[in-house]
Amino acid sequence: MENLVQEAIQNVNLHAVMPSLILSVAGMALLLVAVFSPRGKTAHIAWLSIASLIVAGIVTIMGWNDTQYGFAGSVQLDNFAAFFSMICIIAAGLAILMSDEYLKRENFPVGEYYPLILITTAGAMWMVSGTDLITIFLGLEVLSVSLYILAGFFRDQVRCNEAGLKYFFLGAFSTGFLLYGMALLYGVSGTTKVYDIAAYIQANPDTTTNVMFVAGGLLMLTGFFFKIAAAPFHMWTPDVYQGAPTPITAFMSAGPKAAAFAALIRVTFICLEGMQDHLTTVFWVLAVLTMTVGNLIALNQKDLKRMLAYSSIAHAGYAMVGLVAWNEIGSAGILFYMLVYTFMNMGAFAILILIGRSGEENLTLDGVTGLGYKKPMLGIAFSIFLFALMGLPPTAGFTGKFYIFAGAINSGYIWLAVLGVLNSAVSLYYYLRIMIFMYFKEPQEDYAWVKIYPATAVSIVISVIGVLYLGIVPGSIMQLARMAGF
Amino acid sequence: MLDLYLPIIVVIGIAFAFAIGSVVFSRLVGVKRYSELKMSPYECGVPPIGNANERFSVKFYLVAVAFIVFDVEVAFLYPWAIMFKQLGWYGAITMGIFIFVLVIGFIYDWKKGALEWE
């Protein structure tokens, strides 16, 4: 017994979970702060959340190139995890920056919002640093449950309730798939640690043809595909993205999606390496399907949030091209792309927050008619994000896509790259449509209700800088992504 | 590999067969004599009042959720209490953290008014 305790103490390595620990402690503390604050006062909670995110970010950066293993090998804070953690932290930070005035406008300034974002981020970090299926599952659940609440946060808006409920039901369903798959993998290999599973397969190569193993792997992947909204598991995305509070939509499409990608990469590249031949085919088909479905349906959308939801499906498809490549450039490409996507997508959503009226009924194509003349700075910023989403130089969207497609071509998937490029061409049309409404049509309204909230403006400025910096001098960050890639 | 699970599958099969079989069997073999009393709900002599789909106050749910949280807590506390000596300070600190986290939730519940009935 003494030995067990000794071992347990030795295995605990708080450094390996330090960033997420900071966030969860801050989350709990802020929950108490929130409940003791008078109703309607949330600004101080927002700023404290930002402060805790900054601290967590600094701790994450300090741990760069210093891999920490903890809890008997179930947590591994390596460069890969650190990079994805930073993406989640940035996404959470931007989401919080754009939230406070938004919550006031939507008449629902409730302080629990921020702690929930922090706890979601902590869950995302466990997911990205987990090397044990249980840790990954734990992180996924913490992330999902908090997001279910956040997605349905405005409890007096029917659309928001619908979003929360849909997300909850489908999320719970997909979690079932994930868990079942994990259980089957455990049943085959007798362990839940990803490296041990890999070692088991190394020792017993015929496992890869074992029905239970294959079924387990596929079921687990299904769970992840749901989280990254890959077609045909994307059905929940448009409704949830449209109904959820806009900052949460922005956050969901960047942070948690990146985390799901991280876990997916770690599990597939390590555990399921033996199934590479078959899985690349699966990824190939799903990547093409995802970007095509996303782009084609987006063509016909009038509601901007819904359009961006479909565009986010398409972008998940582009990122999956990196999975098909199944090499270092591929995974580094996903890392870089998710970072780029965080900036450009969250920036676009931040603009929507500023344009929207209470209730956000006006966030349609017609609702931005002539916006570029009445609010020139907003128009320019929105155009930059749209050009980035299209993938045009000199924005980051270009460098990101370049990285991804270069990985695919390098692995010999020329056709995949061709289809990806064709898809970008299709996507031009609906992004351009927003710009046509914004600039080519005479303004119908004076947009007097558009107030430039300072914190939201800061998040837009940060995103613009991010998009341009990663587009013009991407060298240093690409180097980091390369170091973090598998 | 799969034959390890065979006994379980057999047990599950037997369980299903028994459950379904007894219902089907009694329906096939049993003698049915209907009477007014028998046809009334529950057969226990009290006629039903109102709609069965009655809505409960949300307070019940809150209490139920709070109960589950503290119920699960006991499930953790009990093994720790048994192994208290062996686990020593390590166990004490770990459980301390665990309870502390729960206490935060408790304070939150309390402050939110989840424990007040009116």
Place this chain on the structure above:
Amino acid sequence: MAIDFPLLSLLLFMPLAGALVCLVLGMGNSTAPRWVALLTAAGVFVVSLLLCLLQTPTAGWLFYEDYRWIEQFGVRYTLGLDGLSSVLILLTAFLQLLAVLVSWRQERAPGVFFALLLVLEMAAIGVLLALDLILFYLFWELMLIPMFFLIGVWGYQRRFQAAVKFFLYTLIGSLCLLLAVISLYLLHGDQTGTYTFALEALKQTELSTTQELIFFFCFMAAFVVKVPLFPFHSWLPDAHAEGPAAGSVDLAGLLLKTGVYGMIRFAFPLFPVAAQKTLPVLAGLALVGLFYAAWVAYQQVDIKRIVAFSSISHMGFVILGLAAWNQTAWEGSLLLMVNHAITTAGLFVVVAMIEQRTGSRSLDQLGGLWKSHPNMSAFFLLFCMASLGLPGLANFAGEILILIGVFTVKPLWAVIAVGGILFSATYTLRLVQGTLWGNNCEPHDKQDLHSREWLVLIPLAVLVVALGCYPQPVLDLLREPLSALLLVGGMP
């Protein structure tokens, strides 16, 4: 020649700085941006003129800049200037100066308008300087964005469709280019171990004929759309007809040129074998385009569309010269390109003036301008005569060189092409007759040219005559670079 001062970067970033100033000033004062734009454009013009005068006729790079940029991918910031690019940059700077003057009275969001013009200038100069394929691609795409807005915001009724058509056509072409660039890069990297996008290095890549053909088609997809070569031309008339005057000047003078430049700087030297194999196809399309565009031009009523189609027809001539693949024809092609840019710019400017005065661009309604606006009509006549290739005026010199060059290799092509000149005479004469003579229309603005318009038209007219009589300085600049590029092609 080692000059430490980064002149090329200065050339590149001067317009960008001007654009930013325009944007900032455009918020308040509405006359400041145009002065900034004018000064910037003049500055760029002076620098590029300086670069041309410094030029000694050598084949090497007169100026060269090379810095690290994205090291992971071997992307470098490499600029190089030789005679070829300096001529085209001078042309760009000159036309841009005129474009600013033409849109002097821009009422609608002048700050943004002039900023976009300057960004377009920067992108075009970047395309003409870049020697790293990614850098090239970056500027290539950057040209789209300002043009898209120039057409879409400041254009006429059907401007949305025109802008979107322009954007989609050219972007799909450039995406092919991007794929080919990445594939070539990886192929070269696998062969040599050094991953680079540098043009000179990529020329050494060993390719099978099939690979070369595929790459060549992808590159050409981007370039022929921009030129535009028949049958990829249908965006151009719309873009011209719906775009503002400055936009048309830039389209004819800047964008079209970059397509041809891309071919001779990138596509031909990188894939000489494939280029050789496809020359007859190119020539065929050029000839069909030459006639087809001339025929369609003859059918048009809108005078701006006539000029647009004449532009396609002339570009067919240019491509035909390239397809002849010898020194004389190439010099002729480049010369015709420069001359065509100047005459077409002149035509578009005068068309804009006609529209301003009469409120119409339709041949049915125009007529008799010779009487009411003699000076303007004289300029119009001059540019029209130059456009149809009257000896002594600009286009003739280029056309005759092309014909000579083509005749030495494929007499038949030359004979057919001569017919094309005849065609161009018919529609041009119809244009002149319909606007300047015939029934008097009732122009609501009786004023003939005012001072700013004189300022725009005189340099154009002088150049039209000067380049028609004495094109030697331009040819001197072009000679060595072109023969070097032909040599790289490995063919006589």
